[in-house]
Amino acid sequence: MRCRCLKYVCLLILLFQSSSLLAQSDLQTKLKSFKANNDLSNWIYEQLDYANENPQTATNxxxxxxxxxxxxxxxxxxxFAWLNLLSTLAYYQLLEGNIFGSINSYENALSFFRKHNILDYDAVEYIFKPLGNNYTRLGDYERALFIQKQSIEFQHFYNEDINKTAAIYCNMAISYRSMGKLEDAYKAIRTGLALKPDHFNRIMLNNVYADILYDDQNFTKAATIIESNISKQKASNVENAYWLMSSYTTAGNIYLQLQQIGKANTAYSKALQLLNQYYPHKRLRERANLYTQIGATYLAQGMPKEAIDYGHKTLKTLGITSTKNIYGDNKLVEVFxxxxxxxxxLKQSEKALTNINLSLLSADKIRNEFAADKTKERLQGYLKQIAEQGIEISYHLYEQTKDEKYLQQILALAEQSKSRTLLDQMQRNQQSASKNIKGDSLFLRKQNLERNISYLEKQAIEEPNRNPTKNIEGLKYDLALVNKALSKKYQYLNLDDYQTTIxxxxxxxxRFIEYFIGEKDVYIINIHQNKIENVIKLPNAKGIKLELQKFLQTYFHNGANAMLNNPKAFFQASHRIYQLILEPIKLKPNEQLTIIPDGVLGYLSFDGLITRNNYTENISKWPFLIKYIATDYAFSIQTLQTEKKVNTSTSFTGLFITHSEGNKRELKAITTEADLIKKYVAGDFLFDKAVNPQSFEQLFTKSRVMHIGTHAYLTGINNEPTLDFGKEKMYLFELSAKQSAPSLVVLSACQTADGILANGEGIISLSRGFNAIGTAATIASLWNVNDEAAAQIMASFYQSLEKTKDASEALREAKLNWLNSPKISNAVLLPYYWDSLIYMGKSQKIDINRPLNWLLYSSILVTTIIGIIIYFFLRRKA
Incomplete structure (x- = not known):
C-alpha cells in the first residue's frame, strides 16, 4: 500500500514538473516572438506576469x-511598462527584506518617472509611498519626509484622492514620531483624520496615533485607542490583514511597556498568526520584528534562554547565518x-559584549547609507546608549580579570560616540578633493548642487519670508542620489569606519584623557605613553552633568558678573569641578595633556580650573591648572589620526573687521589686535570692506595660518554658527572642502567653539567646521571674549609662536603672559577674561615669517653709508 502511495506522489511530482517545463517553454516561445517583432512592452509584461505568478523567484x-x-x-x-518593472522589482526586494536593494530600485523608478513625466502612472501609490516608507524603515527620516511632502503636492495637483492623501499624512506622522517631533506627528494625524477618509485609512491613522501616544508615555490612552482599533477590524485579505497585524503589534508594545506580559504575548502571537496565514513567505522584516518582541516578553519574565531562541529566529528570518553577512538594518540592531x-x-558577559559590538556594526552600516549629516547625528544619540552598555560590561570584566583588552574595548566604544559625523565629513572632503574625480560630470553636478543648497540655506536665514525650504529639500535629495552614484563609481569614496580597536x-x-558621559555613569579613559593606564568610573552622571551645566552657565555663559561679584564662590566651584573630573587622574607637573571632552564638557576650558583649595584675594596667586599642565583638545582620537594634506608654506593671512559701519557693536580693539600682530608676523592683512567670502576663499588655500578677527555668533532658529564679515555673513554650512587648507585657523571672535550640542556627536561649531574641511587645528573661543584681553593675548601668541614654533604651546605662553604681566585691575586675571580661547586639533610645528625691522635695516644702511663716506674721505686725504 505504501509503495502504491509513493508511486502516486512521484507521478504527481512528474506531472507538476512537466507542466512547469511546458509553461517555461511556452513563455520562451512568446518572448522570442515579441523580440522578433521588436515588441518591448509585451516582452516586459509577459515576464512580469510570470514573476507575479512565481513570487519566490520574482526578484531574479x-x-x-x-x-x-x-x-x-x-x-x-x-x-510605462519599464517603470512598472522598476517599481515591481523594488516591491519584491522589500518583501524579501532587502531594504537597500528596494530603495535603490524605487529611486531608479522615481528618476525614470521624473525624466519622462509619465503622469498616467500612479506614482504616489507605487513609487512615492513605498519609497518614503523604506526611508522610514532605514531611519532616514529627512528623506522620508521630503518624499511624503512631494506625494502630498502630487496628489493635490494631479489626482485629488482624500484616502490617498490621508495615508500620506499617516506616513508623515510616522516620520515625525521617529524623529521625536511628537507635536508635528499629532498634527499630521489630525490633518489626516480631518479629511474624513474611509474606514481602512482611519484604522491606519489611529494605529499610528497609538504609537505616538506610546512615545509620549501616555500608555493608558494608547491602549484605549489601539483596543478600539482592533475591535473595528477583521482580516479578510492581505491588505486589511496587514493593518490588523500592525494593530496587534502596537498593542503588544504598549502592554509590554505596562508590564502586562500575558496580554503582550497574546497580541504578538495573534500578529504572527496573521503573518503566517496571509504572508507565509513575505513581510520578513515584520516577522523578524515580532520574533524580537516575543523574545522581549520572555526576557521581561526572566526567561533569557527562550528570549535567545526567538532572537535566533529573528536572525534566521533576516538571513544572518554568520557574523560575516551582517548588514545595516534597525531590526538587526534591536535583536543583537x-x-x-x-x-x-545568564551571566554571559563576553557574549553580551560580542552582541553589543554586532549591534553597533549593523548600525554603522545603516549610517553609511544616510545622506544628511543631521540624520547621522540623531543616530549617534541612540548609538551612545548602546555604547554605554558595552562600556559598563567591559569595565566590570576588566575589574574581574585585569585583562587590558577590555580597556581597549572601552576606548573603542567611547570613540563610537565621538564626532563620527565629523570624521565622515573629514574623510569625504579629503576624498572629494581627489584629482581622479575632479572632471567627472557627476562630481561637477555634486558641486553645483552643494553651491545651490548653500545659497538657499543662507537665503533662508537672511530672508526667511521667502521660504526656500522646499527647494532646499529637493536639492538635498538630488545630492544624496548623486553622492550614491559617485560612491558606486569610485569605491574608495565608500566609508566604513566602524572599528573594534583604536x-x-x-x-x-x-597623556590623553578621553571622557564618556553616559546616562548612568561617567568614564575617564587615561592614556599615557601610548597605553591605556586606567579607566575611572564616576557614578551619578546626571548629577555631574547638572553641576557642570550650572557652573558653566553661572560663570561663563551669563557673562563675567558672577565671577566678578563673588570671586571666592567661583574659586570654590572651580576647585570642585577640578576634583570631580580631573583630580582622579593624578596628573604630574609639566605634563602635556590632550583632552577629548564629551557632552557638556565640550563647553569647558580646563586651563582656568583651580587645582588646590587655598583661596586668596590675590588672583595672580591662584593655582590655575595652566600653571602646572599644558593642555590642548581634540574631537576624537580618530579625527586626530585622519591624514590631512600638510600646508608647507609660511604665509599668513589676517582678516580684520572692525564693524565701524553698520548696526553691530564696533570692535575698536580689532585694529589694536592687527597692529600688535603686525609686529611679529609678516603677511596679508585685510580690513573691513576688503574682507568678504570671496577674499576668504581666495586666501584660504594659500595660507599656512589664517587669522580672523570679527563678530561671531549663533544665528536663526537652528543656532547656525556664523562669522560676520560686515555686509556679508559666512555660515558653517558654507565651508567647503579645498585642495589645501591652513594648518591653523585662529578665530579671534566670540563663541567660535560654541554651538548646539548633538548628543553622541559633540558641539556643532565653526571650529569643528574648519576641521571638517581640512584644517589641522583651530584656536577658537568658547564664550564671549573680552576685546582688549583677546587683542593682547593674540599678539602674545604670535610672539611666542615665532620662538616656539608650537601653536598649542604658544597659546599657553600667551595666557601665562597675561596672568604674569602687570594689570590695571586684579579682576581681569579671572578666567572669564583670558581662558575662552582653546587649541583644538593636531599638535604641529608652524613657521611664520617675521616682518622686516625697518628701523634696524635703516640704521644698518645709514651706518654703512657713513662708513663708506669716511673711508673715501680718508683715502682721498691720504
Whole structure:
C-alpha cells in the first residue's frame, strides 16, 4: 500500500514538473516572438506576469529582464511598462527584506518617472509611498519626509484622492514620531483624520496615533485607542490583514511597556498568526520584528534562554547565518541588543559584549547609507546608549580579570560616540578633493548642487519670508542620489569606519584623557605613553552633568558678573569641578595633556580650573591648572589620526573687521589686535570692506595660518554658527572642502567653539567646521571674549609662536603672559577674561615669517653709508 502511495506522489511530482517545463517553454516561445517583432512592452509584461505568478523567484526574474533587454524604452507605452518593472522589482526586494536593494530600485523608478513625466502612472501609490516608507524603515527620516511632502503636492495637483492623501499624512506622522517631533506627528494625524477618509485609512491613522501616544508615555490612552482599533477590524485579505497585524503589534508594545506580559504575548502571537496565514513567505522584516518582541516578553519574565531562541529566529528570518553577512538594518540592531540583555541575565558577559559590538556594526552600516549629516547625528544619540552598555560590561570584566583588552574595548566604544559625523565629513572632503574625480560630470553636478543648497540655506536665514525650504529639500535629495552614484563609481569614496580597536600606539607619547558621559555613569579613559593606564568610573552622571551645566552657565555663559561679584564662590566651584573630573587622574607637573571632552564638557576650558583649595584675594596667586599642565583638545582620537594634506608654506593671512559701519557693536580693539600682530608676523592683512567670502576663499588655500578677527555668533532658529564679515555673513554650512587648507585657523571672535550640542556627536561649531574641511587645528573661543584681553593675548601668541614654533604651546605662553604681566585691575586675571580661547586639533610645528625691522635695516644702511663716506674721505686725504 505504501509503495502504491509513493508511486502516486512521484507521478504527481512528474506531472507538476512537466507542466512547469511546458509553461517555461511556452513563455520562451512568446518572448522570442515579441523580440522578433521588436515588441518591448509585451516582452516586459509577459515576464512580469510570470514573476507575479512565481513570487519566490520574482526578484531574479525581473533582474534577468533588465539584463536581457535588447534596447531602451522609446514610446510612452514602453516607458510605462519599464517603470512598472522598476517599481515591481523594488516591491519584491522589500518583501524579501532587502531594504537597500528596494530603495535603490524605487529611486531608479522615481528618476525614470521624473525624466519622462509619465503622469498616467500612479506614482504616489507605487513609487512615492513605498519609497518614503523604506526611508522610514532605514531611519532616514529627512528623506522620508521630503518624499511624503512631494506625494502630498502630487496628489493635490494631479489626482485629488482624500484616502490617498490621508495615508500620506499617516506616513508623515510616522516620520515625525521617529524623529521625536511628537507635536508635528499629532498634527499630521489630525490633518489626516480631518479629511474624513474611509474606514481602512482611519484604522491606519489611529494605529499610528497609538504609537505616538506610546512615545509620549501616555500608555493608558494608547491602549484605549489601539483596543478600539482592533475591535473595528477583521482580516479578510492581505491588505486589511496587514493593518490588523500592525494593530496587534502596537498593542503588544504598549502592554509590554505596562508590564502586562500575558496580554503582550497574546497580541504578538495573534500578529504572527496573521503573518503566517496571509504572508507565509513575505513581510520578513515584520516577522523578524515580532520574533524580537516575543523574545522581549520572555526576557521581561526572566526567561533569557527562550528570549535567545526567538532572537535566533529573528536572525534566521533576516538571513544572518554568520557574523560575516551582517548588514545595516534597525531590526538587526534591536535583536543583537535583545541577545546581549539575555546574555547578561545568564551571566554571559563576553557574549553580551560580542552582541553589543554586532549591534553597533549593523548600525554603522545603516549610517553609511544616510545622506544628511543631521540624520547621522540623531543616530549617534541612540548609538551612545548602546555604547554605554558595552562600556559598563567591559569595565566590570576588566575589574574581574585585569585583562587590558577590555580597556581597549572601552576606548573603542567611547570613540563610537565621538564626532563620527565629523570624521565622515573629514574623510569625504579629503576624498572629494581627489584629482581622479575632479572632471567627472557627476562630481561637477555634486558641486553645483552643494553651491545651490548653500545659497538657499543662507537665503533662508537672511530672508526667511521667502521660504526656500522646499527647494532646499529637493536639492538635498538630488545630492544624496548623486553622492550614491559617485560612491558606486569610485569605491574608495565608500566609508566604513566602524572599528573594534583604536590604535593608541600611533598617538604622541604625552597623556590623553578621553571622557564618556553616559546616562548612568561617567568614564575617564587615561592614556599615557601610548597605553591605556586606567579607566575611572564616576557614578551619578546626571548629577555631574547638572553641576557642570550650572557652573558653566553661572560663570561663563551669563557673562563675567558672577565671577566678578563673588570671586571666592567661583574659586570654590572651580576647585570642585577640578576634583570631580580631573583630580582622579593624578596628573604630574609639566605634563602635556590632550583632552577629548564629551557632552557638556565640550563647553569647558580646563586651563582656568583651580587645582588646590587655598583661596586668596590675590588672583595672580591662584593655582590655575595652566600653571602646572599644558593642555590642548581634540574631537576624537580618530579625527586626530585622519591624514590631512600638510600646508608647507609660511604665509599668513589676517582678516580684520572692525564693524565701524553698520548696526553691530564696533570692535575698536580689532585694529589694536592687527597692529600688535603686525609686529611679529609678516603677511596679508585685510580690513573691513576688503574682507568678504570671496577674499576668504581666495586666501584660504594659500595660507599656512589664517587669522580672523570679527563678530561671531549663533544665528536663526537652528543656532547656525556664523562669522560676520560686515555686509556679508559666512555660515558653517558654507565651508567647503579645498585642495589645501591652513594648518591653523585662529578665530579671534566670540563663541567660535560654541554651538548646539548633538548628543553622541559633540558641539556643532565653526571650529569643528574648519576641521571638517581640512584644517589641522583651530584656536577658537568658547564664550564671549573680552576685546582688549583677546587683542593682547593674540599678539602674545604670535610672539611666542615665532620662538616656539608650537601653536598649542604658544597659546599657553600667551595666557601665562597675561596672568604674569602687570594689570590695571586684579579682576581681569579671572578666567572669564583670558581662558575662552582653546587649541583644538593636531599638535604641529608652524613657521611664520617675521616682518622686516625697518628701523634696524635703516640704521644698518645709514651706518654703512657713513662708513663708506669716511673711508673715501680718508683715502682721498691720504
Amino acid at each position: 526574474t525581473i533582474l534577468k529582464i533588465q539584463q536581457e533587454r535588447w534596447r531602451n524604452a522609446q514610446t510612452a507605452e514602453e516607458r 541588543m535583545l541577545l546581549a540583555k539575555a546574555n547578561l541575565q 590604535e593608541t600606539d600611533k598617538l604622541a607619547n604625552h
